[in-house]
Amino acid sequence: MDWHDHITLDPEIVSGKPLVKGTRLSVEFVVDLLAKGWTVQDIAENYPGLGRQEILACLEYASETLRAQRVYPLAV
Structure with a gap:
């Protein structure tokens, strides 16, 4: 699955x-719900605009973003 098919960035929204x-x-909201123990089914039932593919795309986006993050120590 390609998260680009389900996720967008728009500076005018949120x-x-x-x-x-x-x-x-x-x-962030979807990942937070999952972190609080909501299941994919719980989210899909409460937010009809979200299906399994959209929820998994949120996780894929978060995963890719975290993989790209780098932390560099400061010299002391």
């Missing part, structure tokens, strides 16, 4: 946070 296309629901 301060430019990554969103599920066609919604105002941020990737």
Whole structure:
């Protein structure tokens, strides 16, 4: 799956946070629900604009973003 098919960035909506296309629901919000123990089914039932593919795309986006993150120690 390619998260690009389901996730968009629009500086005019939710301060430019990554969103599920066609919604105002941020990737951050969806990942937070999963972290709180919601299942894919729970989310899909409560947010009809989200299906399994959109939820997995949020996780893929988060995973790719974290893989790209680099931390460099400061010299002391």
